[in-house]
Amino acid sequence: MTVSALDVATVREAYPILRELAYFNTGTYGLMAEPVLTRYLENVASFERQGLRVDLALRSQIEASRERIAARINACPSEIALSGNATDGVAYVAAGLDWQPGDEVIISNQEHPAMNYPWQYAAQRDGIVLKRFPVHFDPCENLKAIESLLTDKTRLIGASHVTSPTGIRLPVKEICDLAHAHGALAFVDGAQSFAVMPIDVQEIGCDFFTSNCHKWLGAPKGTGFLYARQALMERLQPAYVGAGSAESFSFENGLVLQPSGKRFEFATRGFAVPASISLAFDWFDQLGWTQIFDRIAYLSTYLKHQLQEIPGVELGTPIEWERSSGLVNFRVVGRDETALQERFETAKLYPRTLGKGSEKIRVSTALFNDEDEIDRLVRCVREFVQAG
Ligand SMILES: Cc1ncc(COP(=O)(O)O)c(C=O)c1O
Known part of the structure; x- marks a missing residue:
């Protein structure tokens, strides 16, 4: 090297x-690098000092953040839901799909609470069966371990791209292939891989990819995203909705959710925070x-x-x-x-x-x-x- x-x-x-x-x-x-911090604080100050006057500017920066995340992982902007952290992305899927009692979900035994808690909660709340495969150094052993847990009830396989405790990079492409070969969905937690190595969700073949932007990218704390393949984004039912989540709303015709990741983004937020993800991208582009x-x-x-x-x-x-x-x-x-x-x-x-x-x-x-x-x-x- x-x-x-x-x-x-x-x-x-x-x-x-x-x-x-x-x-x-x-x-x-x-x-956060100082040049990013200076501009981030300017964003915060301008929103706090000027309110609605800078709303449009911040919203266009938020869209720039979304577009740059999408481009970086080879996705479409509409497939990106901006979130507060990597855990949000797990929760959006664990709470947002129509689980039936007995549905099986496989995760590894080296997951962060970001995965463990939402899936265990879904097991307790929705009756899914949670199974865990032991992580090995050897990628083939990981695949064998997963294979031994697969049944015709397996609905999703979830794994960290890079495991939090040991930093082992799991063979996510092969894991996704395995999931799809058995009719299951594939979820990748990229909290420790995004902004560390190239990510291409098409090449990995995952249905979902979650990450934060506040670790390796050095964006503001409280930033992250969920990528969901377009058809799946449209299947995800947010546990909460509000102004911004809907494409249309009336009491007569009901609420139609946004087809994009925006279905998870609603109400007044600290708009300067997701807007400033794009500033961290500027820093990385420069370097x-x-x-x-x-x-x-x-x-x-x-x-x-x-x-x-x-x-x-x-x-x-x-x-x-x-x-x-x-x-x-x-x-x-x-x-x-x-x-x-x-x-x-x-x-x-x-x-x-x-x-x-x-x-x-x-x-x-x-x-x-x-x-x-x-x-x-x-x-x-x-x-x-x-x-x-
Ligand atoms: C693999 C992995 N997933 C998820 C997380 C949690 O990230 P966040 O706090 O942004 O939800 C971490 C943080 O250490 C992690 O290592």
């Missing part, structure tokens, strides 16, 4: 916190998407190669970029992760632990991280291991 052409010094200047600490938590909360993707891949691989050299360190993420992402999971076998996290904090390094007693640490390598930060993190782990 070649070192990317991203102008790292310029990029790092746009994230002032990096002068104080190494931020390794983009997989939790992304950082170059390919350069950003290459940079994340390079840093993630650089980190894993060093960690695997340390005796007692076990990687929970595959080395190969094609099977992984910007998330790196590792543990120091038999050692308390909180003690290691304390060392990190003293050294001004901010990865995160994955639960008490898990021994596990997760490091997100984003476009703004650099080799020096990774070297410092690796040194910290090495010293921790040597100190016993």
